[in-house]
Amino acid sequence: MTFAPSPIPSRTQYVLEAIKHSILTGQLSPGQALVETELAAQFGVSKTPVREALKTLAGTGLVVMSQYKGVTVRTVDAAMAREVYDVRLLLEPEALKRSILRKASLQAAQEALVRADGAEDRAERSLANREFHRALYLPCGNPLLAKMLDEVRDQAALVSTVAWASDPSWDREAGEHREILRFALDGDVERAARTLHNHIAGFVERAFPDSEMSGASGRSEGFEGGEAR
Incomplete structure (x- = not known):
């Protein structure tokens, strides 16, 4: 049987997963700025993979790109x-x-x-x-x-x-x-x-108690499903 080594992630994928992990574990806070030069130095890569990773994260909704504020972690409200x-x-x-x-x-x-x-x-x-x-x-x-x-x-x-x-x-x-x-x-x-x-x-x-889920919760008053309320 031929041994097939695990594929090595690209620099862009490595940076993307690292930033995503930091966002989803709270290490990077909502509204925090993500500066390309600082991230490139942190990960030991050029700015290109960082820029591509941030574009992908913007597409998934985790970061926001603004002409005036640059790139920031998406704020949750x-x-x-x-x-x-x-x-x-x-x-x-x-x-x-x-x-x-x-x-x-x-x-x-x-x-x-x-x-x-x-x-x-x-x-x-x-x-x-x-x-x-x-x-x-x-x-x-x-x-x-x-x-x-x-x-x-x-x-x-x-x-x-x-x-x-x-x-x-x-x-x-x-x-x-x-x-x-x-x-x-x-x-x-x-x-x-x-x-x-x-x-x-x-x-x-x-x-978010004031979010008013617009009736989407659609709960059945007669539901007997225990502690799911």
């Missing part, structure tokens, strides 16, 4: 959170329904829960949280639907990072994750989707 989470509320529960109906394996979601429980820091736990949600929608059978959710994934993680900095509600959300997965594994399509919906809506409502 109620309006931004509402936009991102409204997309998740519209698409993610439907994707989960389809994953369940296809009897897709949710082993990756179970593994993500275990990693979250054993996480030693915020960065590790945040990554496990993102992996849990992705493991629910990725096997939905519609690549375009999964891609659309992937496109708001980083922005949702940025919202979470800011919210957790002021209110580290890890334990509550871990309990809701276990409940979502329990319903999904039981094949209870409607309850799993509703619990996921309430989980997503509840998080942004707690983090």
Whole structure:
């Protein structure tokens, strides 16, 4: 058997992942300036890969490019959170329904829960949280639907990072994750989707109480899904 070494990431990809990690773990704060020359010196590269990485991050919504302010980490406010989470509320529960109906394996979601429980820091736990949600929608059978959710994934993680900095509600959300997965594994399509919906809506409502999710939370008053409110 021929040994195939792992591909070495390009300088641009290396810089991109490093900056993204710093943003999504709170090491770089919303509104903080990202100066090309400083980043190039920090990573030991020329300004070109830094510039390309920042352009890509701007495309994913993690940074903002301004003619006057230069490049800054995107600021999180109620309006931004509402936009991102409204997309998740519209698409993610439907994707989960389809994953369940296809009897897709949710082993990756179970593994993500275990990693979250054993996480030693915020960065590790945040990554496990993102992996849990992705493991629910990725096997939905519609690549375009999964891609659309992937496109708001980083922005949702940025919202979470800011919210957790002021209110580290890890334990509550871990309990809701276990409940979502329990319903999904039981094949209870409607309850799993509703619990996921309430989980997503509840998080942004707690983090940004004035965000008024414009009725998107769509909660059923008779829902008996336990602590998913």
